[in-house]
Structure formats: C-alpha cells, structure tokens
Amino acid sequence: AQTVTQSQPEMSVQEAETVTLSCTYDTSESDYYLFWYKQPPSRQMILVIRQEAYKQQNATENRFSVNFQKAAKSFSLKISDSQLGDAAMYFCASGYSTLTFGKGTMLLVSP
C-alpha cells in the first residue's frame, strides 16, 4: 500500500515571503505521478502542480515549484511571493492507477 506523509499540520507565512511545504511518500510502483492540490475554504479541490516521477526536472507553475528527490521519496512544494489567496489546505498525492493523499497542511498567510 502506498503512503503519503505531510509532517506539517499547519504552516504560516507572511505576504511576499516564501514557504515550503513538505511531503514524503512510499510506493512500490516503478512508474507514478505526484500532485499538489489546494483546497480553499470553498472546499473545491484545485490542482497546483503535477510531477512525473520519471522526469528529473522539477515542475514549475508560476510562483509554485517543487523539489522532487526521487531517491529520498520527497516531494516538497515551494510557494514564492506568497499572497493572501494562497491561504488554504494543501494536499500532496502520489500514485499511478489511483492516488493516495496525505492528510494535508493548512497554510496561513498574514499581511
């Protein structure tokens, strides 16, 4: 069975600063994908970024980037120039046929 661990239940950052959310995973699959999803108070799940495990290059989407360390099974999310709208619960997920989600990290953003 796959496991995904997000060791930070809550993180705080000030506007315009940078924050990194941690995620580690364990899988026996040779091919898999990794995702970060954002869930604001509206409850809607929104894709932030996707990484293919066979690609060494770290994925980037505007202010969001990942640090993918395959050997360490680590997949952290870096948010640069944080904005108030980034405040949300962030979920890390991994899998191939199906996804396993972590328990989430609540990100608080202060002015």
Add this chain to the structure above:
Amino acid sequence: NAGVTQTPKFRVLKTGQSMTLLCAQDMNHEYMYWYRQDPGMGLRLIHYSVGEGTTAKGEVPDGYNVSRLKKQNFLLGLESAAPSQTSVYFCASSQTRSNEQFFGPGTRLTVL
C-alpha cells in the same frame, strides 16, 4: 462546460436509511473516482471506475456500492447509512490514470 457536478450538495440521513449520490462529468473522461474526506484524514478513495460498466474497490469500500452504467455518470450508494459515514464526499474524473483529476464541489452528508 460544467466540469464535474455532484447531487445533492447537502443531505441529512437517519441511521439505516439509504441514499444515492450522483456524480456527472461532461469532459468525456474515462476514469471516475469517489473519495471521502474526514477531518485530519485527507481524502480516502472509496471506489473508482476505469470506464463505462467497470468498478473497482478503493481503500475504504465497506458500506458503499457504486455503478457506472453511463460513461458520464458515477453513482455512489449507501444501502444502510451509519454515523461513521458522516463525511464530505468528493467525486473526481480524469482522462487517463496519470492525468490531473478534476473534482466536483463535494457533498456534505450527515448521518444521525
């Protein structure tokens, strides 16, 4: 495009009652999923489908049944609701198993 829609958005049941949650997607996606989200637990997969007429068990399938008679619809049934099934239920769909999953808005179910 409406994307992924879920019906109903809220529901309160008494223990032992039955109900069906409907998920519909208009993106012609092959894969569809049902998750439950409980406080502090993240999302856990209940059942999923890899195409019309197929279903498979996820991590927490007990107490639930599903059907995918039409490609665009994925139904989640509770035959005899229990308080432990109080949760927020999310449906999702994806074109392939490796692509982004698109989520519905969720259904908040309370079982008294």
